[in-house]
Amino acid sequence: MNRHPALILAVHGTRRPHGTAIAHSLALRVAEITRQPTHLAFADVLTPTVGDVAAATPGPLVVVPAFLASGYHVRTDLPEQLAHAGRADAVLTPALGHHPALTDAAVRRLTQAGYRPGDAVVLACAGTSDPRAKAELHTAARALATRLGTPVTCSYIATGTPTVADQVQRLRAQGHQRVAIASWLLAPGLFHDRLARCGADVVAAPLCPDPGIAHAVAERYRRAAIPQPV
Known part of the structure; x- marks a missing residue:
């Protein structure tokens, strides 16, 4: 039985099919690394939204925002989506940029x-x-x-x-x-x-699909999901 929190990978969303395909590939790679089901959700432009996925996902939940800085979506939008979904209990990790x-x-x-x-x-x-x-x-x-x-x-x-x-x-x-x-x-x-x-x-090309990005997401998830030694 999986006792770890579910993982939602929150990305911005784009109308470009190639960009969406990269987001799906990133989620698959994160799932391989963490060995946890990884649910892809979108902060904007596309569906399902982060709120949609959070509302439909039972149990403990960790949301990793695949954003390079803690701007509007990370500080305001995602917390509001989680609250509206009745999932204010979800753990929202820091953005990826400092990794x-x-x-x-x-x-x-x-x-x-x-x-x-x-x-x-x-x-x-x-x-x-x-x-x-x-x-x-x-x-x-x-x-x-x-x-x-x-x-x-x-x-x-x-x-x-x-x-x-x-x-x-x-x-x-x-x-x-x-x-x-x-x-x-x-x-x-x-x-x-x-x-x-x-x-x-x-x-230079965008950062994805460099393998380091998936490892950064996985580390954000593990730090939130697994108690760290004091």
């Missing part, structure tokens, strides 16, 4: 795309108006800079300044011959498509 496996994945993606030591690096984030989430994105940029041994600028695709395109242009004006964009996005979609038009020499 070192994501920095590792960003380095691998950047290298695979053709990054060379000496390239100027821009971390491309979707963007947020939440100051706390923005601080988390800057923390991610500093972690990537430490790994690469070079400055990394946090820039935005949809919300916030500097935009990725403006930052690439600024680095060119400063004399950088090559500029590389590290993608701080989980899956392909409209936001990642925009990066191809930003004028960089290298554009």
